[in-house]
Amino acid sequence: MGRKKLPIGIEFFEHFKRDHFYYVDKTGFIRDLLNTRGSVNLFTRPRRFGKSLNMDMLKTFFEIGTDPSLFDGLEIAGEKELCEQHLGKYPVISISLKDVEGLDFQTACGMLGITAGKEARRFKFLLESDKLMPYEKEKLIRLMKGDFEKEIDLYNSLGFLTELLFTYYGIPVIVLIDEYDVPLDKAYRHGYYPEMVALIRSLFSQVLKTNKSLYFAVITGCLQIARESIFTGLNNFKVRTISDVDFAEYFGFTDREVREMLQYYGVEDRFADVKEWYDGYRFGNTDVYCPWDVINQCDKMRAKKNSPMESHWxxxxxxxxxxxxxxxxxxxxRTEIETLISGGCIEKTLIPELTYTDLDSEDQGLRQSYLWSVLYSAGYLTDSGEPDGRIHRLVIPNKEVLGIYQDRIYSWFRVRVTGNTEKWQKFCTALETGNAEEVERIFNTFLEDSISIRDTFVRKEMKENFYHGLLLGLLTAEGRWLVRSNAESGIGYTDIMLEIPSKDIGCVIEVKYAENGAFDSACREAMHQIEDGRYVTALRNNNMQIIHKYGIACCKKSCKVLYSKE
Known part of the structure; x- marks a missing residue:
């Protein structure tokens, strides 16, 4: 048998052994959960960090009728006493709320009914039991069909299932609810948030609060929604966020796990690239990689060892x-964003519990505080060192996430600049006529109002790429021009090559970062590169009659332009 397949998109635990997929052992999660659990346990992590797979692993481990051999050779198998006591010993209700959405509240309710009905159909054997009363069977049939006579039947659907299972087995039920906050996010975006909050609060209250049929529950999501919003009145409620030390290693891959995977697939020499792009998240006191990125990129490199790094998350x-x-x-x-994209850190007091309506606060400062908190919880920022209570020193975790910020900055910058039509047209005219002084003057005014990268320890190449991206985004907004980035020409690759076919005009633009404000030398370096690399060759071959050459040096919010004409 050859190498195991990489588990891209595999969310069912049993498939790993059955279908020969590579598995990073996270079964220690089961032991730690049993040893430290509350009645209701909430785990918040960013998307694509293994929440759904861990939930299915719990279901597979605890559920009556499971195949114990699925755990052979894994960490949890070494816990003999724990396995004898808990492996395959409980009825389990397991649902994901990821599909509970709609453009209106009624549609979302219908999707919740479909989700609850699908889970109820797993227990159709209850209809054959003489332990259930006829009216309970009738209600179960309606639940299976998604036929709810009253709204309260939907609210009580999960609580009702726990009662039936407890009646049948005489054993309390484990309830697993994955992606609990997705319906709230969708409701907020489509304008029915208060109604969805009320629905989720009622659903949770019926199944999680003072329910003798419940053994314990595990809930996962990206954000910690305020307790008074949907978790009202829950006792022994434990929350494990990305700031907590407990369970940190069970969501995401560690350095060791990534090295082992890359070695298994024969691409261990790409470890430094993988670390730069996908590492950097700090959960508790553990540094982790995004598993979705690592698995997808490893698959690319397995097929082609020198595959370029890509953004997957x-x-x-x-x-x-x-x-x-x-x-x-x-x-x-904006100043803080500049610090972040320059590789620095910012200090913020974060709000651990949120409601989506907080994002609509009329107090702009308060709204910004909520935004920073969501960025942290969702994985766009991470801790640099240990937090001091609610005060966090935040950084961008890795190169992939940095690219997300830069792309959004480029988009924002392009819209902002081109919105001033008169100034934008003057800039375009100056560029195509070779008016370097006007190009420099106008581009400087653009930069003054932009988010820029700072003169920090960030590699010069990354600084140049940032300004290259800003300028490229602007030029591509002019629909009459053909704009290429890193185009091959002569004996090298020019930063930006531009053609105006209707006028037979071409431009070669080389962007440099002016270290310590050394604009003149950076401009000269850019022009030498254009000449030495014979970058105008492609434009000549395309019969451009007029060719403008621009060496542009940038630093912070300033630029200088050097020009010559072919």
Whole structure:
């Protein structure tokens, strides 16, 4: 048998052994949960950090009728007494709320009914039991069909299932609820948040509060929603966030686990790249990688060892929260964003418990505080060292997430600049006519109003890439121009190559970062590179009659332009 397959998108624990997938052993989570659990246990982690797989692992371990051999050779198998006492010994209700959404509240309610009904159908054997009363069977059939006579039947659906299972087995039930905050997020975006809060509060209250049929519950999500919002009145309620030391290593991959995976697939020499792009998250006192990134990139490198690094986590969400922060930023917030993208850290007092309506606060400062807190919980920022209570020193975790910020900054900058049509058109005219002084003057005014990268320890290459991205984003907004980035020409690759076909005009632009404000030498270096690399070759071959050459040096919020004409 060859190498195991990489588990891209695999969320069912039994599939790892059955279908020969690579598994990073997180079964120690089961032991630690049993040893420290409360009645209700909430775990918050960013998306794509293994929450759903861990939940299915719990279901597989605890549920009556499970296959014990699935855990052979894993860490939990060494806990003999614990396995004898708990492995395959409980009825388990396991649902995910990830699909409970809709453009309106009624549709979302319907999706919740479908989710509850699907789980109820797993227990259709209860209909054959003489332990259940006829009216209980009738109600169960309606639940299986998603037929709710009254709203209260939907609210009590999970609580009702725990009662039936406890009646049948005489054993209290374990309840697992994954992605609990997704319905709230969708409701907030579509305008029915108060109604969804009331629904989730009632659903949880019926199943989690003073329920003798419940053994314990585990809930997962990205954000810790305020207790008084949906967790009202729960006793022995334990919350483990990304700030907590307990359970930190069970969500995400550690250095050792990443090294072992890369070695298994023969790409261990790419470890430094993987670390730069996907490491940097700090949960409690543990440094972890995003597992979704590592698995997807390892698969690319397994097929082609020198595959370029890619953003995978970024593409699993709209990343709207970063856009909101930038668009809604105060001058102070913009300065802090500059510090972050320059590799620095900022100090913030974070709010651990949130409600989505907090994001609509009329107090802009308060709204910004909530945004920073959401960015932290959702994985766009992480701790640099140990927090001091609620005070956190925050950094961008890695190169992939840095790219998310930069892309949103480029988009914001392009919209902001091109919104001033008169100034934007003057800039375009100056560029295509070779008016370097006007290009420099206008671009400086653009930069003054932008978010910029600071003169810090960040590599010069990364600083140049930032300004390259800003300028590229602007130029691509002019629909009449053909704009290429890192285009091959002559004996090298020019930063930006621009053609105006209707006028047979071409431009070669080389962007440099002016270390310590050394604009003149940086401009000269850019122009030498254009000449030495013969970057105008491609434009000549495309019959451009006029060719402008620009060496542009940037530092902080300033630039200088050197020009020559071919």
């Amino acid at each position: 970024e593409n699993s969400s709209s990343n709207a929260i970063v856009r909101d922060l930038i668009q809604d930023s105060t001058d102070a917030a």
